[in-house]
Amino acid sequence: MKTRPNYAAGIGSFVWLLIVAIPLYVMISGTFQTREEFGDNGPLSFPSSFTLQNYADAITSGFGRYFLNTVVVTVGVVAIVLLLVPPLSYAIVRSRSRGASFVFRFFLLGLAIPAQAVIVPVFYLINAVGLYDNLLGIILPTAAFALPICTLILSGTMRDITGELYEAMAMDGASPARAFFRLVLPLSKGGISTIAVFSALQAWNGFLFPLILTQSESTRVVTLGLFNFQTQYGINIPGLLAAVTLSMVPVLLVYLFARRALVQGLMGAGGK
Amino acid sequence: MTTLATRRQAAPGGSTTSRPARSGASSVGRPGFAWALPATIFFALFALVPLAAVAVLSFTSWSGLGDPEFVGFENWETLIADPVMLKSLWLSLLFIVLGVVTQTPLSILLGVWAAGNQRNRAILSAIYFIPLLLSSAAISVLWRALLDPNFGIPGQLSWLFGDGNLLGTQSGAIGVLIFVGMWQFTPFHTLIYQGAAKGIPTVLYQAAAIDGAGTMRQFFAITLPQLRNTAITSIILMVVGGLTTFETVLILTNGGPGTDTTITAFYMYQEAFQSFDFGVGSAIALVLVVVATLISLVVVKVSGYDKMNSSLEGL
The missing domain is CATH 1.10.3720.10 (MetI-like)
Structure with missing residues (x-):
């Protein structure tokens, strides 16, 4: 039934995707970084190292x-x-x-x-x-x-x-x-x-x-x-x-x- | 089996005469009131009796130790004269209005959009859904970390957020709470609207298309009116949810700066469990019940929802 793509809806849904996904990305990627790296590079940066220490810390605490x-x-x-x-x-x-x-x-x-x-x-x-x-x-x-x-x-x-x-x-x-x-x-x-x-x-x-x-x-x-x-x-x-x-x-x-x-x-x- | 079939066939002819006989026969296999008792008593004990008790406690002074002491209208007089209480009511109202105004249009648009059956929409919907998997406490802790002035996103994007202390001003703190509420609850309301939008008969759209109505026209003339009942359900849930917001305020702002985000539900907690003034706390709780009930009644009345028995049954 629809004839032309709905550009406004497409852009809107993409913006909302960013709003939902960025915090989730920070949440996940932050857990694999050391505290120093997270503090130095900021939450939005890509992790350059990989550690599971944070999970171990959370469980032991x-x-x-x-x-x-x-x-x-x-x-x-x-x-x-x-x-x-x-x-x-x-x-x-x-x-x-x-x-x-x-x-x-x-x-x-x-x-x-x-x-x-x-x-x-x-x-x-x-x-x-x-x-x-x-x-x-x-x-x-x-x-x-x-x-x-x-x-x-x-x-x-x-x-x-x-x-x-x-x-x-x-x-x-x-x-x-x-x-x-x-x-x-x-x-x-x-x-x-x-x-x-x-x-x-x-x-x-x-x-x-x-x-x-x-x-x-x-x-x-x-x-x-x-x-x-x-x-x-x-x-x-x-x-x-x-x-x-x-x-x-x-x-x-x-x-x-x-x-x-x-x-x-x-x-x-x-x-x- | 044959008797059942013949009786059913006979029913249209002599329904008045067959009725008593039928109910007499079938009430043999019907459960008695006793089946409802355990749950009813349990619920009364933890919800209804406490509701009555909160009314009584609002006329007492009690610090949590010893027994409550009757003090007449003292707590109520304190509350009426209390500027923080009045402010908390205005803040609650502001929270509810801003919550409804931000979440409703967004979740209608997203819900209607996600109801389409293109494949990419299904994938995006699955991502939109993820915040629902987190508890309020987890979401509040997450955002508190994300908005940390030193280690959070505002610190990294200082060109956008200035000094980064978003929770330091009243407007900033309210903005953050409304935004986090939107992040948390929009997926839920989107799901409600998505389900309802999928249920709108396609015939309506086909007829509109034949009449030459475009996408916009179809949205306003068919989709929105068809979503009316859903919108009422969703708004009632938003209102009650907004009124009783608790974790987000406690964890993100602790009611601050000062008392600038101390909404009524949070003020009740502070008075009762931080100042140990359970009498005043109970009075605030009672105000909360009355306001919640009134708002729900008003929404139901204004919308004419009470005249739709079937929808209420389905709620």
């Missing part, structure tokens, strides 16, 4: 531990979300009780509550139950705040299961639990992987809850480690860039091997 903590938090959050959201969505989509439609509206309302708004009482609560400076203290509120969007996503998926399938199950005398495990879960695989990725990203990238609910090095997660590294060794820019790059690697792997699930997980509420 504690990032190994931080990664382990973040993995624990991520696994915990995903586990809670996968345990709670499918039965909830099932009830929202299939239950005839008035409570279920009330619950759906309740979670829609929950979308509007920013985590910052409740951080003080959450801090109080976590302290009161003795989970301050404990990874579980990060896991619980992070999982809770992932619930509304996950519920929306999974309810959307479950709505697509046709009534005939349920009726066929009921005809065979299947209980709601049996229908849930034999019909609903297998047919909601796409939605379930989306909410798993979405909640994993929330946990992996989470900053506010760890910042406020932990303090010691043994419970530090990667995002806080980056912040801490920056305030302590702000002058060691190649080391800092190596730490930033390392923090991206797991997400990059998911991007390379499960692109569709990652994009949908990233989109969350925006994706529809």
Whole structure:
């Protein structure tokens, strides 16, 4: 249909490419340079030597531990979300009780509550139950705040299961639990992987809850480690860039091997 | 199976009579409310109860140790008289407006452009996407390093950036925060628009082309109106995101210079967790909830979004 190339769009997209790519180039190339070289030649210059020392420095300065903590938090959050959201969505989509439609509206309302708004009482609560400076203290509120969007996503998926399938199950005398495990879960695989990725990203990238609910090095997660590294060794820019790059690697792997699930997980509420 | 088929065939004729029987039969296999309970209780405990608690705490004085002490309207009086609070609200508004104004046109253009199916567009889209793989904390740390006055890009390109201390002035610091926000969030909104633009029926463009409409005309007469609902979703997300921006401010400017980039969300953190005045912090948090809800309601109302049930369901 289009007849002539759109030069304005071509130039615009090229300019944006530079804006996106130059910082990423500096980020990657900086990690392979020594501090002296980076300082002398400036961030935009081409690396003339090659070193992996910055990655070694980042890992020995504690990032190994931080990664382990973040993995624990991520696994915990995903586990809670996968345990709670499918039965909830099932009830929202299939239950005839008035409570279920009330619950759906309740979670829609929950979308509007920013985590910052409740951080003080959450801090109080976590302290009161003795989970301050404990990874579980990060896991619980992070999982809770992932619930509304996950519920929306999974309810959307479950709505697509046709009534005939349920009726066929009921005809065979299947209980709601049996229908849930034999019909609903297998047919909601796409939605379930989306909410798993979405909640994993929330946990992996989470900053506010760890910042406020932990303090010691043994419970530090990667995002806080980056912040801490920056305030302590702000002058060691190649080391800092190596730490930033390392923090991206797991997400990059998911991007390379499960692109569709990652994009949908990233989109969350925006994706529809 | 045969009963199911016959009943379905009979339905159009006697739908009123068959309805109660049908629901009676099928509610046997339906889950009860109990299925929703665990998640609901869990969410209430960490979101709804705290929301009520924040309202109560805003009338107390609490330093984090011991128990909160009831002080009436004292925190609210402090806040109303506090020039930093007022300034933070204006700054938040400025952040939201500048964020929406910079990100929306850019992501619409990029999204529509990327929705085309030329091969180079797919490759460029993959590169545009990369900032989404980084956390807010990582992006803020990255830009802080890139903008370092001594070792960063401004130092190397001093003909462009002058003395290179971009974060030293209010306009510079705001500009940097808006730019970093754009760098971080445009890919996300581009994806939203790209998905929506791909969904616009090609028939519309073919009809317009037959009527002699050029590319520009097609963009304004078809593409933009078709993206309206998407734009509302995207803008609501930008507004709420802008209002609650936190990592970027903490890591890049720490609210400075002075209080020149102390937006309300960051001021709440400072009052509660740096000055240990949790009462005032809670009051600011409550303001934040009210403002977030109001803005969302206004956007929904102005746009007529609330009248579109199906879109809301899909959100």
